[in-house]
Amino acid sequence: MPDATEEYPNLESVPLDAPQFEVAAKNVKRTEYVTFAAFVLGFIGFAAFGAAYTQNAPTYLLGLTIGLGLFFFGFGLVSWGKYLMPQGPFSEPRPLMETTRQEKELLKADFTSRGKVAIKRRSFLVKAMAAAGGVFGIVAAFPLIRSLGPLPKNSLMTTKWRKGSYLTTIYGDRVKPSDVAVGGIVTVFPEDDLGSAISQTILLRVKESGPIVTMPGREDWAPDGFVAYSKVCTHAGCPVGLYEHLEQLLVCPCHQSMFNVKDGAMPVFGPAPRPLPQLPIYIDSDGYFRARAGYDEPIGPGFWTRGGTA
Amino acid sequence: MIEAVKQRIKIHFKALLKYDKAARLVIFALAPIFLVQLFVELPAAASVGAHLGRHHSQTTGQITQTAAAGGARTPQLQEGRTLFDENCSSCHGINAAGSKLAPGLRGLGAGVINLWVSSGWMPLANPGAEPARKPALFNSQQTNAISEYVASLSKGGIPILYPDLKGASVEEGFSIFALNCAPCHTITGAGDALSNGLYAPPLHGLTSTQVAEAVRSGPNNMPVFSTGVISKSQLKDLVAYVTKYIEHPDNPGGLGLGGVGPVAEGFIGLFIGVGLCLLVAFWIGDRTEKEEKEDSHSKGNKKSETGVKHA
Amino acid sequence: MIDAIYNWIDDRLALSKSGRHLLNKIFPDHWSFMIGEIALYSFIVLLISGVFLTLYFVPSGATVIYHGAYKPLDGTRVSDAYASTINITFAVRGGLFMRQLHHWAANIFVGSIVVHMLRVFFTGAFRRPREANWMIGATLLILAIFNGFLGYSIPDDLVSGTGIRIAFSILESIPFVGTNLAFFLFGGNYPGKDIIPRFFILHVLVLPLIILALLGAHLGMLVKHKHSQFKGRGARNDNVVGSPLWPNYAAKAGGFFFLTTGVTAILAALIQINPIWQYGPYVPYKVSYAVQPDWYMGWLDGALRVMPSWEIHLPGHMIPNVFFPGILLPGVTFTLIYLWPFIESKFITHDYAEHHLLDRPRDNPMRTAIGSAVFAFYFVLFGASSTDVLANYLQVSLNVVLWIFRISCIVVPIIVFPIAYKICLELQQVPEAGKRKRHMIIVRDDQGAYHSVDSEEYPGYIAPELAPVKIEDVDLAPEIEALNTSADRPDEGIYQIPRE
Numbered sequence A: 001m002p003d004a005t006e007e008y009p010n011l012e013s014v015p016l017d018a019p020q021f022e023v024a025a026k027n028v029k030r031t032e033y034v035t036f037a038a039f040v041l042g043f044i045g046f047a048a049f050g051a052a053y054t055q056n057a058p059t060y061l062l063g064l065t066i067g068l069g070l071f072f073f074g075f076g077l078v079s080w081g082k083y084l085m086p087q088g089p090f091s092e093p094r095p096l097m098e099t100t101r102q103e104k105e106l107l108k109a110d111f112t113s114r115g116k117v118a119i120k121r122r123s124f125l126v127k128a129m130a131a132a133g134g135v136f137g138i139v140a141a142f143p144l145i146r147s148l149g150p151l152p153k154n155s156l157m158t159t160k161w162r163k164g165s166y167l168t169t170i171y172g173d174r175v176k177p178s179d180v181a182v183g184g185i186v187t188v189f190p191e192d193d194l195g196s197a198i199s200q201t202i203l204l205r206v207k208e209s210g211p212i213v214t215m216p217g218r219e220d221w222a223p224d225g226f227v228a229y230s231k232v233c234t235h236a237g238c239p240v241g242l243y244e245h246l247e248q249l250l251v252c253p254c255h256q257s258m259f260n261v262k263d264g265a266m267p268v269f270g271p272a273p274r275p276l277p278q279l280p281i282y283i284d285s286d287g288y289f290r291a292r293a294g295y296d297e298p299i300g301p302g303f304w305t306r307g308g309t310a
Numbered sequence B: 001m002i003e004a005v006k007q008r009i010k011i012h013f014k015a016l017l018k019y020d021k022a023a024r025l026v027i028f029a030l031a032p033i034f035l036v037q038l039f040v041e042l043p044a045a046a047s048v049g050a051h052l053g054r055h056h057s058q059t060t061g062q063i064t065q066t067a068a069a070g071g072a073r074t075p076q077l078q079e080g081r082t083l084f085d086e087n088c089s090s091c092h093g094i095n096a097a098g099s100k101l102a103p104g105l106r107g108l109g110a111g112v113i114n115l116w117v118s119s120g121w122m123p124l125a126n127p128g129a130e131p132a133r134k135p136a137l138f139n140s141q142q143t144n145a146i147s148e149y150v151a152s153l154s155k156g157g158i159p160i161l162y163p164d165l166k167g168a169s170v171e172e173g174f175s176i177f178a179l180n181c182a183p184c185h186t187i188t189g190a191g192d193a194l195s196n197g198l199y200a201p202p203l204h205g206l207t208s209t210q211v212a213e214a215v216r217s218g219p220n221n222m223p224v225f226s227t228g229v230i231s232k233s234q235l236k237d238l239v240a241y242v243t244k245y246i247e248h249p250d251n252p253g254g255l256g257l258g259g260v261g262p263v264a265e266g267f268i269g270l271f272i273g274v275g276l277c278l279l280v281a282f283w284i285g286d287r288t289e290k291e292e293k294e295d296s297h298s299k300g301n302k303k304s305e306t307g308v309k310h311a
Numbered sequence C: 001m002i003d004a005i006y007n008w009i010d011d012r013l014a015l016s017k018s019g020r021h022l023l024n025k026i027f028p029d030h031w032s033f034m035i036g037e038i039a040l041y042s043f044i045v046l047l048i049s050g051v052f053l054t055l056y057f058v059p060s061g062a063t064v065i066y067h068g069a070y071k072p073l074d075g076t077r078v079s080d081a082y083a084s085t086i087n088i089t090f091a092v093r094g095g096l097f098m099r100q101l102h103h104w105a106a107n108i109f110v111g112s113i114v115v116h117m118l119r120v121f122f123t124g125a126f127r128r129p130r131e132a133n134w135m136i137g138a139t140l141l142i143l144a145i146f147n148g149f150l151g152y153s154i155p156d157d158l159v160s161g162t163g164i165r166i167a168f169s170i171l172e173s174i175p176f177v178g179t180n181l182a183f184f185l186f187g188g189n190y191p192g193k194d195i196i197p198r199f200f201i202l203h204v205l206v207l208p209l210i211i212l213a214l215l216g217a218h219l220g221m222l223v224k225h226k227h228s229q230f231k232g233r234g235a236r237n238d239n240v241v242g243s244p245l246w247p248n249y250a251a252k253a254g255g256f257f258f259l260t261t262g263v264t265a266i267l268a269a270l271i272q273i274n275p276i277w278q279y280g281p282y283v284p285y286k287v288s289y290a291v292q293p294d295w296y297m298g299w300l301d302g303a304l305r306v307m308p309s310w311e312i313h314l315p316g317h318m319i320p321n322v323f324f325p326g327i328l329l330p331g332v333t334f335t336l337i338y339l340w341p342f343i344e345s346k347f348i349t350h351d352y353a354e355h356h357l358l359d360r361p362r363d364n365p366m367r368t369a370i371g372s373a374v375f376a377f378y379f380v381l382f383g384a385s386s387t388d389v390l391a392n393y394l395q396v397s398l399n400v401v402l403w404i405f406r407i408s409c410i411v412v413p414i415i416v417f418p419i420a421y422k423i424c425l426e427l428q429q430v431p432e433a434g435k436r437k438r439h440m441i442i443v444r445d446d447q448g449a450y451h452s453v454d455s456e457e458y459p460g461y462i463a464p465e466l467a468p469v470k471i472e473d474v475d476l477a478p479e480i481e482a483l484n485t486s487a488d489r490p491d492e493g494i495y496q497i498p499r500e
Helices: A028-054 A059-083 A101-112 A120-146 B002-017 B021-029 B031-041 B050-059 B075-087 B110-118 B140-153 B170-185 B208-217 B232-246 B262-284 B302-306 C002-013 C015-023 C031-054 C080-090 C095-122 C131-153 C158-171 C178-186 C195-225 C245-270 C295-306 C323-349 C365-384 C387-394 C398-428 C477-485
Strands: A090-093 A185-188 A201-205 A226-230 A242-244 A249-251 A258-260 A266-269 A281-283 A289-291 C063-065 C077-079 C239-244 C312-314 C317-319 C440-444 C450-454
Touching: A028 A059, A059 B262, A059 C095, A059 C245, A226 A281, B075 B140, B110 B140, B110 B208, B170 B232, B208 B232, B262 C031, B262 C095, B262 C245, B262 C295, C002 C015, C015 C245, C031 C095, C031 C195, C031 C245, C063 C080, C077 C080, C080 C095, C080 C195, C095 C131, C095 C245, C095 C295, C095 C365, C131 C158, C131 C195, C131 C295, C131 C323, C158 C178, C158 C323, C178 C195, C239 C245, C295 C323, C295 C365, C295 C398, C323 C365, C365 C398, C387 C398
Parallel strands: none
Antiparallel strands: A090 C239, A185 A201, A201 A226, A242 A249, A249 A258, A258 A266, A281 A289, C063 C077, C312 C317, C440 C450
């Protein structure tokens, strides 16, 4: 063992019996008891967790046992550290982050030249390397991004609704007027796209009979008191499944945009900027609802390539 | 309890209106006795309408399950007529023909009347008020009597429904619930606010009869789901799901926080979770920044004098 | 034996040369320096509980028929992801506890990051030389929020699925690249089958690795710079005052880890979180009311709600409504957060010096006022995410509630700014503000003279101030002597307190 005074040059500067080395606890014995008790409780908690787990106890027992175990264990540790260790305060020096000009220059010199082996003098190499590396960086991103999915192409602009598509429920049943009472709703799909996120449409019976003209030019779109709108909100795409039949409002449950059913689903409140697209429907000779045509505009929320008109 | 008191006052007040002026004076004079009666009966009024129930129970017969057309020929219809005339006709008109205050009820069927009365929506707290869920004014026997009486006045509508839940599939019910009910009532049946001060009520504490009648009749702003949308067997499944799993969720994992999802969870996470951790940190660390004392004039500070000044 | 093992390791790694330095690292004692630790410990809980959950979670959107303990789903067609999460809940022993622990820890993780960030902001701890660390912290907040969103999305339940739908709408709203980006990320048009496995790998591998790396950098810089500290108690710009890592802080911080974990575990035991069996599987045409994201996404959801129904139509193109609250708002928010240290030194304080002593919020009224106003703005947006629940709870019209929030998110910050500014100025005039007052007591002594003395300190008052001891200067001679004389006590701590 070497001589202690050589190892520790600041010897004797602060004696170990300085008040900073006293413990913070006023009543050391009591604090020791409390800490001990905390560890014992932690022990009990952990053991109880083990027992609870082997007995396949319910969640609250599992959680309470281990939670209280952890809590008391932590309490014991903190109480030890806070009350039964030197109260301090202690300090250590902090070197500031500022460096001298000379230090900066030295590092720069080392980095760029290291004597004669210069990077500086071969800047054309640096440029060539940067060019190659840059191209690599760009092309490396290609497979990472482009392989992920197809291009949108036309898929956001259309749905599976076609001229003559039957309005069918999720169970595959074609809908006829007698299925829905006044004030009723039913979610419908084209037969070849049941359960679709895109084609989902909501069929409402607003009144007993007679056509509903939601807008000029839509005279034959909504026969016999029925009207059909896209169920995808024009705001953020949630299913507009909330219908208040006395108010005749469709409400989006996500952000509470409200659409007036009689007025071409014009938004009357909330953030939705455009009306829900209306599906033109008719009743065929067999008495089933069919689409007169597909939607005449892209359904759902806006997107950059949707086009400039509302 | 306050609700119960209000109900009692209303019943007495309505009774008052029926008499002519002279009788009214007498009754006003006797008002203190009414009051005493009210308070004597309060314990019994916990189940509202108990008084009326006692009063009429001798005259009622068996409950029939289907709407009987025709006049008040059975004891049940007679009771229904009496109750209707006393409690409903002031707004809905004699023979449920309607008045300026409220629509007529003919043709709605016993099911609709049963739903509105058993849910406490009717009678209204005061004419023109929004229907609100409150303790039902009548017991089920009386409610049925009123319903059957109104249904007997004209044909049509929905009978009182007693869905037979034997063999119902809660899986199918859950699926139908998510498609047709959750958009308004939320997936946990907690209820939520609709437009302009309207509310989709919570679906707790409902009988299977009420659920079925609500689905078929579409009370207030609720859409009407006829058999073409929710078939008879699907209705059974749906009712089974609502009365079993919405009412008594299979709910491991502790307090459900009212079934309103991340809003309540966020508040708990922030204010209890992070809050408790902050309190713990507050205990572990020093509370305030300590500043060196320039003057140590206080008595208790012995240590500061012996402390090693280093800085 | 321990001695021998230590010597063996030490002879190969020279621990004794640098180890003392490490043990001597000083941590400030003020409680507010421990907020970041809550985040760190929650992250550890997240890693441990997350590993448990990955063992049972099946990250696949493929359809399976669920057969299991939860009756209302028996025989239902659900995704693998949803079925396996239900199985973790009902069939795996301790699974529900682990799920709830994971979710609560996530809520506490992001929450404590925000509180930590507020502390750093209002005390000016982001100033030189800590600007880079502030930016790393902001990045960690973004990653934590994003990973939280991914995490609650992958069980594929009805509520979170609706959130993914909104995320798709927000992605496709980005000008120029949005539509392609959305299609690439989702593997096609919404809903796409790829989203669950992709979110999963981001959630359990990519983002946690980045978070871990940045956390390393965050703490590495902290060691390099050493802690900032409040004034007083001998604290200067060129020292750190507090407790040493060993043994005080190790015990306190170690205990704090267990306490944080314990609080999280008790929450997980008693309070249900994300009961996805009640929500049911995600089906694109189904929806539930009262769908909100977890709270840390709440400000974005609130912004979506209060945004007026505007969108911009250009020739052949459009900028949809959700772009403004969904992309522009967070973009501007985090740009401002990143640049704040530079904005402040350039336009407000004109102070480019190195700072290790912290401000109190009152010391820089402009910073405090701006911070309070901006925070108030986001708090209002956060509240706006629960308009429907609030309207239902308070029985106020939904439309009225929304308008209150629309107006508040402009008015409240405008009110908060001057109030915060004024309070700071007032506090500056009261040096004793925030400190316990001590009464003056007049006593009469034996000679009949009167003296005024201070009252007793409040209960729990620990100590009159001691000057800090330079940790390297501690006289260890008696300790080393003790080690030499009694060879059977080689592992005693060096700060052992001599007791009479």
